[in-house]
Amino acid sequence: MVIDAPADSSRAEELRRRLVAELVDGGSVVSDGVAAAFLAVPRHVFAPEVPVEEAYANDVVRTKRDGRGVTISSVSAPWLQASMLEQAGLAPGMRCLEVGSGGYNAALMAELVGPTGEVTTVDIDPDVADRARRFLDGAGYRRVNVVLADAEDGVTEHAPYDRIVVTVGVWDIPPAWVDQLTDRGRIVVPLRMRGLSRSVALERREDHLVSLSHEMAGFVDLQGVGARQERLVVLHGEDVGLRFDDDQPVEVEALREALLQPRAQVWSGVRFGGMEPFDGLFLWLATRLSNFCLLSRTRSDAARGLVDPASPIGTPTLIRGGSFAYLTFRKVDEPADTFEFGVYAHGPAGQDTAEQVDELVKVWDRDHRHGPGAVIAVYPAGAPHERLPNERVLEKKHTAVSISWPSP
Numbered sequence: 001m002v003i004d005a006p007a008d009s010s011r012a013e014e015l016r017r018r019l020v021a022e023l024v025d026g027g028s029v030v031s032d033g034v035a036a037a038f039l040a041v042p043r044h045v046f047a048p049e050v051p052v053e054e055a056y057a058n059d060v061v062r063t064k065r066d067g068r069g070v071t072i073s074s075v076s077a078p079w080l081q082a083s084m085l086e087q088a089g090l091a092p093g094m095r096c097l098e099v100g101s102g103g104y105n106a107a108l109m110a111e112l113v114g115p116t117g118e119v120t121t122v123d124i125d126p127d128v129a130d131r132a133r134r135f136l137d138g139a140g141y142r143r144v145n146v147v148l149a150d151a152e153d154g155v156t157e158h159a160p161y162d163r164i165v166v167t168v169g170v171w172d173i174p175p176a177w178v179d180q181l182t183d184r185g186r187i188v189v190p191l192r193m194r195g196l197s198r199s200v201a202l203e204r205r206e207d208h209l210v211s212l213s214h215e216m217a218g219f220v221d222l223q224g225v226g227a228r229q230e231r232l233v234v235l236h237g238e239d240v241g242l243r244f245d246d247d248q249p250v251e252v253e254a255l256r257e258a259l260l261q262p263r264a265q266v267w268s269g270v271r272f273g274g275m276e277p278f279d280g281l282f283l284w285l286a287t288r289l290s291n292f293c294l295l296s297r298t299r300s301d302a303a304r305g306l307v308d309p310a311s312p313i314g315t316p317t318l319i320r321g322g323s324f325a326y327l328t329f330r331k332v333d334e335p336a337d338t339f340e341f342g343v344y345a346h347g348p349a350g351q352d353t354a355e356q357v358d359e360l361v362k363v364w365d366r367d368h369r370h371g372p373g374a375v376i377a378v379y380p381a382g383a384p385h386e387r388l389p390n391e392r393v394l395e396k397k398h399t400a401v402s403i404s405w406p407s408p
């Protein structure tokens with residue numbers, strides 16, 4: 001049982017109100033229901049290892065790391081939980097499954113589905129399942145079911161689900177999740193597509209699932225039978241790497257040499273404001289470039305001296321033999337707080353490769369930047385479907401993920 005001293009609990013209440021105001025301001029909380037859930041659930045009870053102020057910061061609380069120090073469990077950041085709950089559209093009376101536990105998000109879900117609904121949360125890690133059970137009981141959510149299992153097979157005993165909310169990063173969608181979804185059900189899942197992770201809200205259309213929305217989302221990686229790691233090719237010690245999510249041959253030595261040669265550059269004339277997200281452009285390039293990977297770099301001076309990618313974590317990159325080109329940007333003077341996309345490239349075919357990426361940046365700006373964005377559809381592996389405009393199909397183990405861009 002978790003018991004708050006009265007002073008702590010009024011402090012927590014005040015911090016909770018502030019957090020909700022921040023989430024509403026930032027646009028991650030939109031509905032009254034999600035706002036009320038965040039006001040009701042005492043987040044600090046689910047993160048007792050950190051001071052109460054940290055529990056209510058709009059940030060992730062890391063709760064478990066593996067032997068290499070990599071986070072394997074956390075209480076996710078409130079803005080991300082809010083955004084996914086909005087995507088999920090939970091309503092009173094619904095029966096829901098959460099994949100990946102911690103307790104807090106399951107409690108938010110329990111608030112949203114109310115006493116007539118049902119929430120089940122499943123985690124592969126006994127420590128996490130244990131603490132989720134303890135904290136949920138302490139906070140008054142005994143009615144949430146906590147199950148210890150690999151979620152690959154879903155949780156049959158409480159199925160079918162009106163909503164499945166996956167809170168761990170996956171590369172594929174196991175058949176059980178689709179089978180355990182009601183006909184009008186919805187699944188919200190952080191799906192990795194060519195290395196880019198997006199929280200995708202999917203609903204059924206005949207034999208497949210189609211996206212209603214997709215948002216930026218970073219999560220810890222799935223463990224268990226569905227785990228699938230990216231391949232990292234290092235180009236200069238640990239400083240600069242290329243992350244591959246597809247199986248493709250890579251001329252590693254030639255790329256390492258290319259990195260040390262002078263770079264080619266092209267500036268697109270496509271400008272953006274400092275606050276504008278460019279996740280749409282990243283997904284567009286991931287869709288249109290065949291030999292695609294993500295360039296990443298450390299914060300070291302050596303890394304900064306070698307490459308200047310749009311995002312240090314992972315920037316769209318085109319590989320052509322022993323050459324590669326990646327997206328970058330630079331500040332422009334007028335108007336203030338404005339930037340311009342460009343492409344840097346290395347290797348014998350650097351200039352051509354840069355121009356190929358640059359052309360796609362311009363097409364995105366002209367045709368898709370202000371449009372409806374990509375449509376993501378998930379088919380059972382091997383199922384035929386009509387060819388869509390500007391489509392890329394990613395063949396996974398259980399599914400084929402189609403990312404297409406409706407014509408303007």
Ligand SMILES: C[S@@+](CC[C@H](N)C(=O)[O-])C[C@H]1O[C@@H](n2cnc3c(N)ncnc32)[C@H](O)[C@@H]1O
Binds near residue numbers: 124224
């Ligand atoms: C980000 S945490 C979940 C956060 C949580 N929903 C919350 O309240 O904020 C991700 C969890 O997924 C779990 N996980 C990883 N692989 C899994 C699998 N195959 N089946 C079930 N859980 C898994 C991890 O143990 C980890 O606790």
